[in-house]
Amino acid sequence: MKSRYRDRSVLIHGKFRSEKWDFEDHILPPITTSAAFRLRTAERGAEAFRQFANPELDRSTLHPIYIYSRLDDPCQGLLEENLAFSEKGETAVCFATGMAAVSAVLGIHLQAGDHIVVHKTIYGCSFSLITRWLKRFGVEHALVDFRDLPTLRGAIRPETRVLYFETPCNPTLELVDIVGVVGAARESDEGRAPDERIAVILDNTFATPFCQRPLVEGVDFVVHSLTKNLGGFGADMGGAVIGPRAKETDLLLFRKDFGGSISPKTAWQILVYGLPTLALRMECQQASAQRIAEFLEPHPLVSRVRYPGLDSFPQSDLARKQMRDVDGNFAPGSMVYFEMEGGPDEAYCRAVKLMNRLAEHALSVTMAVSLGQIRTLVSHPASMTHSAIPPEDQERAGILPGGVRLSVGIEDVRDIFGDLEDALEHL
Numbered sequence: 001m002k003s004r005y006r007d008r009s010v011l012i013h014g015k016f017r018s019e020k021w022d023f024e025d026h027i028l029p030p031i032t033t034s035a036a037f038r039l040r041t042a043e044r045g046a047e048a049f050r051q052f053a054n055p056e057l058d059r060s061t062l063h064p065i066y067i068y069s070r071l072d073d074p075c076q077g078l079l080e081e082n083l084a085f086s087e088k089g090e091t092a093v094c095f096a097t098g099m100a101a102v103s104a105v106l107g108i109h110l111q112a113g114d115h116i117v118v119h120k121t122i123y124g125c126s127f128s129l130i131t132r133w134l135k136r137f138g139v140e141h142a143l144v145d146f147r148d149l150p151t152l153r154g155a156i157r158p159e160t161r162v163l164y165f166e167t168p169c170n171p172t173l174e175l176v177d178i179v180g181v182v183g184a185a186r187e188s189d190e191g192r193a194p195d196e197r198i199a200v201i202l203d204n205t206f207a208t209p210f211c212q213r214p215l216v217e218g219v220d221f222v223v224h225s226l227t228k229n230l231g232g233f234g235a236d237m238g239g240a241v242i243g244p245r246a247k248e249t250d251l252l253l254f255r256k257d258f259g260g261s262i263s264p265k266t267a268w269q270i271l272v273y274g275l276p277t278l279a280l281r282m283e284c285q286q287a288s289a290q291r292i293a294e295f296l297e298p299h300p301l302v303s304r305v306r307y308p309g310l311d312s313f314p315q316s317d318l319a320r321k322q323m324r325d326v327d328g329n330f331a332p333g334s335m336v337y338f339e340m341e342g343g344p345d346e347a348y349c350r351a352v353k354l355m356n357r358l359a360e361h362a363l364s365v366t367m368a369v370s371l372g373q374i375r376t377l378v379s380h381p382a383s384m385t386h387s388a389i390p391p392e393d394q395e396r397a398g399i400l401p402g403g404v405r406l407s408v409g410i411e412d413v414r415d416i417f418g419d420l421e422d423a424l425e426h427l
């Protein structure tokens, strides 16, 4: 193109139109970061707005007209396709963080006067969102033990719109019977108008779609923190909601208006590095987690180890039924929770001492919150991730002062043993 523009302008804008701008030939998706997109004509611009979040159009086959990155962009769209596939869902919508995703999936289902039933043990910020903010917006909640299905059924009211839980629970790793909870919701749905039907929402961050695919079991929505195992490297934050296409419009509109969109650079990292290595990382982390749980269990200073792969796991049968990888193998995951020996004060002191020793001397174990990274992370739920939960509720949730959470990474497991052994010897 013979330019009538000067160098300075061309260096900003490049060649006005390039035939090379053809994503079909890329092996990797290009990272395209553009806050706004060229609409070409006023008519096409109007068509873009008509198409966005339009429930009559099938987003999975539509070539989108991009408008503005908060609404949609290519990397985000590609990631959403792969996430929906990974969870066997109809559609996925990504968010800036896991909490933005939790806020959205609750936000589209609840309004003032509604009621939500929540399992007693959930991630600290989800607990705070429900008990502090939703309450302020006129949404009442009940915290109940979802392992007790009659109690769960009893807690469902006519104005209940959502059942919300995690399994395995953060941090105690107790399990909830997914099929049982779905059954309780569907029972209660009988006789309800379609728009009063209960949404069963499961935070599948701990297990990941590698270990369980709850939508196949009848759960309505799965929510994820992409910051954890799906991102996998701890470099980026993100979240996702995966569920039926019927709610896609609401999720897209919620994201547009509340603004918690994922950055294309982040979406690209998760798409190119996170999801393709999920199975590889999970297999390695899970094998190490099993060995670490077995190593910790007989230790005299450890009173109890919770890991779904242990024979001593109280819900071993449920774990074996519900936690399965895509090939049908038992998949107990990469998280281990253990409690130090002694009364509450003594156990707490031991947990602190253990973690401080690890923090100062261990290469293979890092003291940090978060989980699901290639690095092994140790943290103290009662004073860190779950500190937003008042002490009485912590006790009810089984989060004890001497409890320690390990997220097992891909280091050589012999080094993790060595570091844990050293820290236990120094108690």
Ligand SMILES: *Cc1c(COP(=O)(O)O)cnc(C)c1O
Residues within 6 Å of the ligand: 097, 098, 099, 100, 102, 123, 125, 126, 166, 170, 203, 205, 206, 224, 225, 226, 227, 228, 237, 238, 239
């Ligand atoms: C971390 C986490 C979240 C929140 O995710 P962010 O990406 O940190 O916002 C939600 N649920 C569970 C189970 C988590 O572990």
